[in-house]
Amino acid sequence: MKFETILYEVQDEVLTITLNRPEKLNAWTRQMLQDLLAAFDSADADDGIGAIILTGAGRAFCAGADLSAGGGQTFKGAGGQPNIEELGDSGGAASRRIFRSLKPVIAAFNGPAVGVGLTLTFAADVRIAAPNIKMGLVFSARGIIAEGASSWFLPRLVGMSKSLEWAMSARIFRSEEALEAGLIRSIHELDDLLTAAHKLAREFAANSRVSNAVIRQMFWRMQGAEDPIIAHRLDTKGMVQRGASADATEGTTAFLEKRAAKFPDKVSQDMPDFFPWWEEPKFLE
Numbered sequence: 001m002k003f004e005t006i007l008y009e010v011q012d013e014v015l016t017i018t019l020n021r022p023e024k025l026n027a028w029t030r031q032m033l034q035d036l037l038a039a040f041d042s043a044d045a046d047d048g049i050g051a052i053i054l055t056g057a058g059r060a061f062c063a064g065a066d067l068s069a070g071g072g073q074t075f076k077g078a079g080g081q082p083n084i085e086e087l088g089d090s091g092g093a094a095s096r097r098i099f100r101s102l103k104p105v106i107a108a109f110n111g112p113a114v115g116v117g118l119t120l121t122f123a124a125d126v127r128i129a130a131p132n133i134k135m136g137l138v139f140s141a142r143g144i145i146a147e148g149a150s151s152w153f154l155p156r157l158v159g160m161s162k163s164l165e166w167a168m169s170a171r172i173f174r175s176e177e178a179l180e181a182g183l184i185r186s187i188h189e190l191d192d193l194l195t196a197a198h199k200l201a202r203e204f205a206a207n208s209r210v211s212n213a214v215i216r217q218m219f220w221r222m223q224g225a226e227d228p229i230i231a232h233r234l235d236t237k238g239m240v241q242r243g244a245s246a247d248a249t250e251g252t253t254a255f256l257e258k259r260a261a262k263f264p265d266k267v268s269q270d271m272p273d274f275f276p277w278w279e280e281p282k283f284l285e
Contacts, residue, residue, distance in 0.1 A: 003035040022058025027066035050205025055108040062117025091116035091148030098123040102213040104204040108197040119148030129175035130190040141170035241272040
């Protein structure tokens with residue numbers, strides 16, 4: 001599969017998506033959005049992929065929106081049309097697609113991540129970074145607002161106070177502050193960054209792909225549940241169905257035989273029948 005603005009490379013059941021406009025510090029464009037959406041669609045459909053790493057080429061992760069066309073062009077909607085209220089902002093389109101991913105997602109900050117270059121990673125499951133990486137929610141300094149559905153994601157990741165501090169000050173902070181706030185998991189020397197990301201991705205990919213796809217959505221979507229009984233009902237349905245699965249048989253057998261499991265179930269065909277439950281809210285009542 002060929003893309004204009006990203007690289008798509010699969011190794012050891014891990015997909016690495018690399019934002020690839022290094023001469024522009026991987027600045028965000030509508031074409032990059034379209035490439036990213038297509039890449040995640042392809043990854044979800046590929047049962048050979050167990051996890052995804054998102055990183056940048058060259059010396060930046062993503063320097064934010066490409067402002068070279070001027071604000072009137074840059075801030076059009078996901079489809080490139082002027083009616084953004086109907087189409088949605090492009091950062092939000094990226095965040096929401098990553099949120100819907102059936103595969104675990106790790107963001108590896110190899111360089112500066114500013115504006116949409118930061119917010120699009122909030123839907124990833126884990127973020128790691130090189131030392132002293134510049135980050136920033138610079139939107140109010142440009143006269144716009146924090147996009148990418150960041151008002152939903154970021155307070156869940158670092159709390160309301162830190163989210164508002166970063167967003168309203170529009171200041172640049174470093175990966176060390178992001179680590180302290182809980183936005184990123186760990187800091188690694190640049191030469192070791194992708195090795196660390198790949199090691200973690202392989203840990204995800206070694207387990208049941210179907211279980212991970214369900215767990216990923218359970219954890220995110222239960223953030224807004226009104227009562228733990230809602231999670232309990234979903235847990236019960238999941239345990240009944242997954243407990244009778246080929247993956248459960250293999251997982252138990254492998255444990256008893258003290259060997260690595262080889263899970264046979266596929267995301268493309270073996271998802272439980274209640275998935276996606278959020279599209280039928282009454283299903284869990």
